[in-house]
Amino acid sequence: MDLIDCYYNVRQHTEAICSPLQTEDYVVQPVADVSPPKWHLGHTTWFFETFILKPYFMGYQEFDPDYNFVFNSYYETVGARVIRTDRGNLSRPSVADIFKYRAYVDKAMADFLCAEPSADVKELLILGFNHEQQHQELLYYDIKYILGNNPLFPAYSKEYKSPRIAHVDAPWISIAEGVYEVGFAGDGFCFDNELNRHKVYLNAFQISPNQVTNAEYLEFINANGYHDFRYWHMEGWAWVNDNKVECPMYWHFIDGEWYNYTFHGLEKVNMEAPVTHISYYEAYAYASWRGLRLPTEFEWEVAAPQFKWGKSWEWTESAYLPYPGFSKAPGAIGEYNGKFMVNQKVLRGASEATPQGHERLTYRNFFHPNLRWLFNGIRLAK
Amino acid sequence: MDLIDCYYNVRQHTEAICSPLQTEDYVVQPVADVSPPKWHLGHTTWFFETFILKPYFMGYQEFDPDYNFVFNSYYETVGARVIRTDRGNLSRPSVADIFKYRAYVDKAMADFLCAEPSADVKELLILGFNHEQQHQELLYYDIKYILGNNPLFPAYSKEYKSPRIAHVDAPWISIAEGVYEVGFAGDGFCFDNELNRHKVYLNAFQISPNQVTNAEYLEFINANGYHDFRYWHMEGWAWVNDNKVECPMYWHFIDGEWYNYTFHGLEKVNMEAPVTHISYYEAYAYASWRGLRLPTEFEWEVAAPQFKWGKSWEWTESAYLPYPGFSKAPGAIGEYNGKFMVNQKVLRGASEATPQGHERLTYRNFFHPNLRWLFNGIRLAK
Amino acid sequence: MDLIDCYYNVRQHTEAICSPLQTEDYVVQPVADVSPPKWHLGHTTWFFETFILKPYFMGYQEFDPDYNFVFNSYYETVGARVIRTDRGNLSRPSVADIFKYRAYVDKAMADFLCAEPSADVKELLILGFNHEQQHQELLYYDIKYILGNNPLFPAYSKEYKSPRIAHVDAPWISIAEGVYEVGFAGDGFCFDNELNRHKVYLNAFQISPNQVTNAEYLEFINANGYHDFRYWHMEGWAWVNDNKVECPMYWHFIDGEWYNYTFHGLEKVNMEAPVTHISYYEAYAYASWRGLRLPTEFEWEVAAPQFKWGKSWEWTESAYLPYPGFSKAPGAIGEYNGKFMVNQKVLRGASEATPQGHERLTYRNFFHPNLRWLFNGIRLAK
């Protein structure tokens, strides 16, 4: 597939994700971690305009200079115009204007890509695809949060296909002690945080072929796990109590039964499905209650070829830290990953929201340990 | 004018205020004091449905029982559905659905009002009109905040007519010492907080025939008034410093000149116009810097027949407190005013946003002393 | 009594209040409103040093220039030494050093007062006495808070004499409608906020000859008054819920009985005594639940000659506002009262902690409506 086709596919998929939304759904930001869908639409466009069209496409005319204030994720104040620009406070640019912006940039990109770009630009372009794919995944998280925290519980789309994950009736997978190689190797794209490929020493361990199910997790709830400090990190325990957490996000106990919000609306919890929308604190507490533990990211990477993965990001015990020899790219592009490498936890795998082709065995996702709005899950180790 | 016409006029005016908006403008809530326009549209409708149609119109079918969660201004949690329902987080009901709701209730009200209502219902109806008129005024404040805090500074409407206030070249108005009557008298509608009419004793005082202008206020800014604690209440001084306040709300200093956001967009400050969008703290500090003071609400009421008022609510020195013999109406309607009678300041007059016919010499508006998004102003006394 | 004797009496009383304390009790500041006793000891001394000795006593040698940082109640930062100086964080100067400071200043004041001071200085001196007396009262509040919030509930002094207030078996006092004079008149000392004496118009009202007792207040608790929003201001209701308030400060429900912390330690609540340590919000809610109200400060001042008062400050409905013609004294002394005239409520009377001779019919005490650590109470009106 050539670059233009790739470009259009990526861009089109973003719009397809948004197509079931009403205009109002594009605008709101119920919590700081969630961005309004219209911001995602604009920001991913701003990325191509700022890093490719403006520096490399001679004669390119910027769509609107003010958009830099709105869609630059690092923008705080410019000159004398000090204004609260929290994303969810901005009714303008309108959704229609942002779609115009997308069309304008897409047209320019198509013109630009008629000529074969240089290797440098090609690299930026592929980063731009991957950047937009990351926002596609975030769009699913954010849309679910926006609709799932509305007291009317509107469905996103009745046609949405929830993934089916069959339980594997197999013993725990055993990995022998020894030196293993981890990190990205090969010719394709990877993020800077997956490099360099390097050796690690692993002790012998076992890892489950299955993720923890809702039924299993419910045993923890029913065993009063949310009220017993022994299973929790001290910070996790404070988090549970400050936020009065009693169950995974989107779960509601109504008339004696557990429901959860899904993209189809409010439904009874499917007990066979893997538990999701739990924080690292909860994942850890669950494992601790079972007398087990979470795998490290390297254990996960070494064992993953032996189990099915890819339906929900799996919390690992590993902190998000640089690999040996990690170095940041120069300039704005270099801000991509390194500056987040403190106080976050690595998740491995992929989720139902991950765009096709974006997943990778060596992919290192990362979130703060209290976050639950992503599609995540638990796989146990020992 | 009969009741149906009154009803339609009030309802229509609300929608006329919103007509220049784009769908996205109806949704956002940049700060807690601002409500999304779509919430005002729904809440005023919910008022008629809840207090008139449901109890008094036999066979009335509620539009949607879930709307009670969304448009009841006192709603916090219902049953097991504990969810953050901050108004600005709700993308649904959509604007279109809320207009359907309005049309549905308006149709029912028209049917209901074919028969002459009882005196009780009539009283509720008139309260409903006044309630909706209060929300019309708030709509202007909220729309200005939503657009005026957007870095694109979109105009609300180029057709919007800003009020012209001519400077009156007249001496200060002198009022003699003595007993005066204040509070509402007459047959028409008033809010419970304007009752009872009662006597007060006033010392001799003088009051300005004009409001303070932007030019006059700028002298205070240029005299470093925002940086001299002597003119401020201790709380005002903390407020200035915590919020780094340097000028009225909506003012911006750009390339050596003062601009402010108006309904037409960003414009140079009109120096002859009365200063507006200042907190009580600023009004007090300004007066203090001039060696003067704000009038009390009773001084204002006694003197107001001798000057022009009605373009911006005037901060008074008076705290918002009950009049002698004040008592709350029973039930939900009784919650209207009394529960706010602590830590708020009275403003007298009316503003450019006040619906025609809603203003009244005895009207007692009230806000916390730090609030600036309303259309307010300063009139000095001594 | 001559000025030196007055000076010594005032100074000695401050130290007598502190005499039952242990060194550690002088140091802590459990909440922002409470100051450590050692700070009161230093600050009242700093007042005489700063406003009398340094400007008026030729050749006076300052005790320690650094003490200005510590005991100036307006100090925030000086030069490059930007340091957190919250009073409760300061272990130095030590209590012993502060007593040395007091002795040093007292010696200098005695020398200074050998010569008859000028009228100006005399005025400052008398302000200094009254200032120290206010801190004597605060010392009692603060000591009670410090000991009463310690889980060991240590007694302040078993010799402390709690006031006895006999119930008066008399009808409500009726005051006729008319013009009355309020505010300070006479030759003695008063604070600037009691001036000028002026006329007010009062409607006819009735006021109780007794304060509300603990037994009466307990009826409100038992009638679920803390859980019924109808009796509360909206802000009061938020305060009750945010702080989970269920009873007056210092009350504890232990094994089915109500105890409260007193200067003798933890004791059963004396049901005949007036209720105290309640916020304005609670006073208002109680009155509202009884179908009655609090008096205004002017009603109180007019009626007070007909009832006994002076054991606990009585919340009034009045906001703390300037009297007609109020003006601030120039300079630091002028900061005394005016800058607090927003968002506070007036209390009238005096309390068991008020130094003898400091109480006055026209005295205007003022606190924010949520504060409970002062000795306050409720008298009803209608």
Added chain:
Amino acid sequence: MDLIDCYYNVRQHTEAICSPLQTEDYVVQPVADVSPPKWHLGHTTWFFETFILKPYFMGYQEFDPDYNFVFNSYYETVGARVIRTDRGNLSRPSVADIFKYRAYVDKAMADFLCAEPSADVKELLILGFNHEQQHQELLYYDIKYILGNNPLFPAYSKEYKSPRIAHVDAPWISIAEGVYEVGFAGDGFCFDNELNRHKVYLNAFQISPNQVTNAEYLEFINANGYHDFRYWHMEGWAWVNDNKVECPMYWHFIDGEWYNYTFHGLEKVNMEAPVTHISYYEAYAYASWRGLRLPTEFEWEVAAPQFKWGKSWEWTESAYLPYPGFSKAPGAIGEYNGKFMVNQKVLRGASEATPQGHERLTYRNFFHPNLRWLFNGIRLAK
């Protein structure tokens, strides 16, 4: 040395650290991370009383049952007595009472230790020694904070010996790639977090024989390092800006020169000494500005035999995580370390405040990345 002597040595050292303090210094808690010295004195005593005397010494009479509320570090509320017990708010028990408590428990311990204790008790005892030694180190941090944030900058003790660290004129230490063993091995005491000894794979790396000096760190300050976001983690950048950090803790720029608070009072910064009192964020930013990095804890452990360490805890890049096979001891003792294993950074080495004999090559100290009041430092790697 027998157990009784060990016990007395440990206990006596705690009191020796406190001996230069005035009573008031024992009481205050300027920030949440700092505990009042008297709390350390009580808590370490409570540890021996609770875990040894009460369960194992027949007939032992508890000193005061209420002390459990005060000195149990996990205590929040007991029964109906819900009271704010932040440590710095408690003036009682007095310092004298706490020394009585220590003497009482020491006497009982001496009696108890006349008989040879069981192996279990011996293990608890040694844990108690190490626990008290950790509090000895914290005492130094907390005392420095208490005195160093007092605007009078009182000296702790003029006799205090600051460590001298000679610069080593040697090349960077090179460690070859390969498998290494880390973690505690041997018979002596270690904390549970140092187990199990296990293999790790290290890439080749180099590490500096010296810690970064104040002079070197000042170059970073002068190069505007605190104002250039490129060197910082995103969280570090927010921390710098929210807290207006411009230099290490205890540094003050006075009349054109850098001073810092030491145990001798305010002194000019010794430019040859290692920089200390910097957060992990600052350590990382400094390394990043130099184009270098911090070592991991395993790199440190492997290389440390080749350099001098022990004067200030060295921030590592490693997150504080469990070693392979880590498991918590059952019961309260088991809460010791595991529950902190999230969002903290490992520091290796020891500091001038570490009690003699308490340091260990495999010791894993850990703090949140923003904390600066401990004695820490920077060693670079590449």
